[in-house]
Amino acid sequence: MSAAESFDVAVAGGGIVGCACALACAQRGFKVALVERDVLGSGATAAGMGHVVVMDDSEAQFALTRYSQELWRGLNLSAAAEYVQTGTLWIAADSEEMEGAEHKQVWYAERGVPCRLLTAREMTAAEPNLASGMAGGLLVPEDAVVYPPVAALELARRAEQLGARLIVGRTVKAIGDGRMALDDGTELRADRLIYALGADAAVLMPELPVRKRKGHLVITDRYPGFIQHQLVELGYLKSAHGSASDSVAFNVQPRPTGQLLIGSSRQYGAEEAGVDRQILSAMLARAALYMPALQNLNIIRVWTGFRAATPDKLPLIGPADGDDTLWLATGHEGLGITTSLGTAGLLACAFTGDRPAIAPEPYLPARFALAATSVSTTREEL
Numbered sequence: 001m002s003a004a005e006s007f008d009v010a011v012a013g014g015g016i017v018g019c020a021c022a023l024a025c026a027q028r029g030f031k032v033a034l035v036e037r038d039v040l041g042s043g044a045t046a047a048g049m050g051h052v053v054v055m056d057d058s059e060a061q062f063a064l065t066r067y068s069q070e071l072w073r074g075l076n077l078s079a080a081a082e083y084v085q086t087g088t089l090w091i092a093a094d095s096e097e098m099e100g101a102e103h104k105q106v107w108y109a110e111r112g113v114p115c116r117l118l119t120a121r122e123m124t125a126a127e128p129n130l131a132s133g134m135a136g137g138l139l140v141p142e143d144a145v146v147y148p149p150v151a152a153l154e155l156a157r158r159a160e161q162l163g164a165r166l167i168v169g170r171t172v173k174a175i176g177d178g179r180m181a182l183d184d185g186t187e188l189r190a191d192r193l194i195y196a197l198g199a200d201a202a203v204l205m206p207e208l209p210v211r212k213r214k215g216h217l218v219i220t221d222r223y224p225g226f227i228q229h230q231l232v233e234l235g236y237l238k239s240a241h242g243s244a245s246d247s248v249a250f251n252v253q254p255r256p257t258g259q260l261l262i263g264s265s266r267q268y269g270a271e272e273a274g275v276d277r278q279i280l281s282a283m284l285a286r287a288a289l290y291m292p293a294l295q296n297l298n299i300i301r302v303w304t305g306f307r308a309a310t311p312d313k314l315p316l317i318g319p320a321d322g323d324d325t326l327w328l329a330t331g332h333e334g335l336g337i338t339t340s341l342g343t344a345g346l347l348a349c350a351f352t353g354d355r356p357a358i359a360p361e362p363y364l365p366a367r368f369a370l371a372a373t374s375v376s377t378t379r380e381e382l
């Protein structure tokens with residue numbers, strides 16, 4: 001590579017977000033470079049559960065997840081990416097949560113998302129291994145699961161086929177003003193730089209309101225047919241959207257191999273990658289509460305990963321403050337597999353000037369720059 005090769009778009013970070021951005025830009029005819037320090041899809045992307053899910057925490061979150069889900073459906077990934085429309089079954093443990101399920105059903109139906117309330121009996125018929133005594137549930141059939149690292153690699157390979165340059169094993173040391181400096185002393189120049197370093201976003205840009213939120217996942221041996229849907233307790237929303245430092249929730253996924261992925265945990269302030277036995281025990285105890293038979297299954301591996309969390313639970317997608325060449329694509333927290341494609345779609349439209357499928361404003365990084373000048377507490381909340 002020459003000392004300063006030029007591109008239309010240079011992407012820093014080859015997680016699912018960076019790979020999706022590289023593909024979306026290559027598809028629009030841009031000359032693209034994608035730089036990853038390790039293996040493509042090896043960061044949070046490899047640690048993630050791969051639940052492609054519509055969420056309703058806010059209108060903005062709904063718009064991005066729904067738009068992204070439609071893009072996932074149209075991708076036609078290879079079988080190796082294990083994209084399967086399992087649907088999500090949201091589980092209501094009691095009558096109060098059932099009211100929440102009913103509210104969710106109305107909200108989704110008003111926005112065109114197919115979904116159906118299940119009585120306790122219907123839910124047991126659908127998932128016999130669930131604990132007895134649950135109040136019922138909400139089935140969202142268009143939700144899906146995918147194997148994230150393979151999907152990321154496939155997006156990058158598609159970009160490569162369209163002419164993108166994949167630069168793997170190189171660390172970005174500095175970025176901005178149309179330049180990206182790599183650890184081997186080379187420099188890339190690009191009209192647009194995309195900053196997609198996931199939970200490491202604050203390393204090169206400490207001013208970004210992104211902090212790490214650790215998660216644990218467990219995978220079992222193969223038990224084909226043990227469950228059919230992605231199963232999530234409705235209380236998950238409290239865990240995901242609350243700001244408690246440690247939380248766990250019942251969240252189990254069937255893999256096409258017959259294995260089960262068991263989650264999930266969320267921790268702020270835990271920056272070591274090692275397994276935290278206490279939180280792992282709490283997570284498994286929660287899982288056993290909803291599905292006692294899980295205790296009889298063999299666990300073959302446990303791992304951790306770091307979500308990139310922002311204070312308002314929405315990602316940073318758009319131009320960085322004070323540098324019109326630098327565009328952010330980070331802060332996707334626990335939804336970055338789902339929302340990677342929507343993120344890429346928004347940025348690619350911003351570059352071409354095409355009208356985006358959804359309004360980009362809620363995700364613009366400028367919302368924090370503005371907040372920082374008007375609300376002095378924002379930084380303290382981080």
Ligand SMILES: Cc1cc2nc3c(=O)[nH]c(=O)nc-3n(C[C@H](O)[C@H](O)[C@H](O)COP(=O)(O)OP(=O)(O)OC[C@H]3O[C@@H](n4cnc5c(N)ncnc54)[C@H](O)[C@@H]3O)c2cc1C
Nearest residue numbers: 013015017043044045048049051172198215335336337338
């Ligand atoms: C336990 C867990 C479960 C999850 N479950 C789900 C789920 O079910 N559904 C969902 O939608 N999301 C889920 N997520 C969230 C999802 O995994 C992330 O939001 C998503 O992977 C973020 O992708 P990314 O590309 O932004 O980050 P990453 O995948 O972390 O990619 C960033 C990349 O940048 C590279 N990098 C960093 N610094 C440099 C540098 N200086 N130079 C070059 N490269 C660099 C890293 O090596 C990494 O490959 C989960 C996350 C966790 C931790």
